[in-house]
Amino acid sequence: MSKIKIIVAGPRGRMGLEAVKMIDREDTFELAGCIDRKNDGLLIKDIDGLPNLDAPIYTDAEVCLQELQADVLVDLTTPEFAYTHTKLALENGVRPVVGTTGYTKEQLEELRELAEEKQLGAVIAPNFAVGAVLMMQFSKWAAKHFPDVEIIEKHHDQKLDAPSGTAAKTAELIQEVRPSHQQGHPDEKETIEGARGADVDGIKIHSMRLPGLVAHQEVVFGGLGQTLTIKHDSHHRESFMSGVKLAAEEVMKLDVLVYGLEHLLE
Ligand SMILES: NC(=O)C1=CN([C@@H]2O[C@H](COP(=O)(O)OP(=O)(O)OC[C@H]3O[C@@H](n4cnc5c(N)ncnc54)[C@H](OP(=O)(O)O)[C@@H]3O)[C@@H](O)[C@H]2O)C=CC1
Numbered sequence: 066m067s068k069i070k071i072i073v074a075g076p077r078g079r080m081g082l083e084a085v086k087m088i089d090r091e092d093t094f095e096l097a098g099c100i101d102r103k104n105d106g107l108l109i110k111d112i113d114g115l116p117n118l119d120a121p122i123y124t125d126a127e128v129c130l131q132e133l134q135a136d137v138l139v140d141l142t143t144p145e146f147a148y149t150h151t152k153l154a155l156e157n158g159v160r161p162v163v164g165t166t167g168y169t170k171e172q173l174e175e176l177r178e179l180a181e182e183k184q185l186g187a188v189i190a191p192n193f194a195v196g197a198v199l200m201m202q203f204s205k206w207a208a209k210h211f212p213d214v215e216i217i218e219k220h221h222d223q224k225l226d227a228p229s230g231t232a233a234k235t236a237e238l239i240q241e242v243r244p245s246h247q248q249g250h251p252d253e254k255e256t257i258e259g260a261r262g263a264d265v266d267g268i269k270i271h272s273m274r275l276p277g278l279v280a281h282q283e284v285v286f287g288g289l290g291q292t293l294t295i296k297h298d299s300h301h302r303e304s305f306m307s308g309v310k311l312a313a314e315e316v317m318k319l320d321v322l323v324y325g326l327e328h329l330l331e
């Protein structure tokens with residue numbers, strides 16, 4: 066069986082480095098090359114802290130995608146670049162597996178249409194940790210019985226986007242089953258702006274950023290005389306890698322874009 070040839074965008078990042086190491090460990094994967102913001106023409110092994118691999122680095126994503134003829138692009142960069150990378154990948158016959166968060170609904174829809182037009186698989190997953198996917202699914206189930214819910218997400222202080230992609234996706238899943246309504250007292254007023262958090266159709270999202278955190282979320286439901294808390298913690302970025310591996314394998318069998326790892330889990 067031939068190996069799945071993978072390009073990683075963002076190899077020096079916290080997630081990108083874990084992905085490069087995972088691809089190196091897996092016999093069925095080959096690191097074809099990387100897209101980086103700098104280090105054009107160097108090899109991965111030339112960069113301090115990266116594994117001893119001969120994969121070439123490109124700063125021009127389009128040239129990289131055209132020259133390497135890879136199967137899959139794993140993107141772990143920033144929202145502003147991930148969208149362009151994903152689009153370029155689909156236009157060049159490469160299947161995207163995207164962990165980068167911060168896509169707008171319009172961008173997702175446009176990429177869904179492009180994948181369909183090209184008949185190419187694509188996976189965009191705001192969270193690759195299986196535990197986090199279960200947390201989201203359990204939350205959707207709980208919301209049928211507890212329509213009053215608030216989300217508290219906690220991340221490291223280098224995170225660029227707020228709320229997290231996971232919190233946004235959790236709210237979206239809950240919205241599918243929860244009748245739309247505002248929560249709290251109808252006359253409540255914020256005496257300090259932002260005190261009640263972000264609002265998605267009445268669901269409040271609170272984002273905490275602190276050094277020492279990795280990725281954590283609590284979904285708290287309130288009912289008469291009781292609360293239910295569904296909580297997930299990623300203590301290390303290794304927690305995301307089994308999901309990235311699964312997505313890189315499964316995307317080869319898809320001819321549409323799927324949004325969320327739950328679509329690939331039994
Ligand atoms: N789906 C999931 O399970 C998870 C998703 N994430 C998401 O993944 C993304 C990356 O997170 P994280 O690794 O923590 O972030 P980092 O900031 O550690 O890494 C991002 C990397 O992307 C690089 N980069 C920026 N622009 C480009 C570009 N145009 N081309 C290539 N590389 C580029 C950055 O380079 P430089 O260092 O020079 O800025 C940096 O090395 C975020 O959106 C985050 O929310 C994170 C964890 C889990």
Ligand SMILES: O=C(O)C1=N[C@H](C(=O)O)C[C@H](O)C1
Pocket residue numbers: 166191192193220221224225228229230231232279280281
């Ligand atoms: O930036 C991070 O770290 C993470 N980002 C993703 C998100 O925005 O949900 C996934 C995980 O929470 C870690």
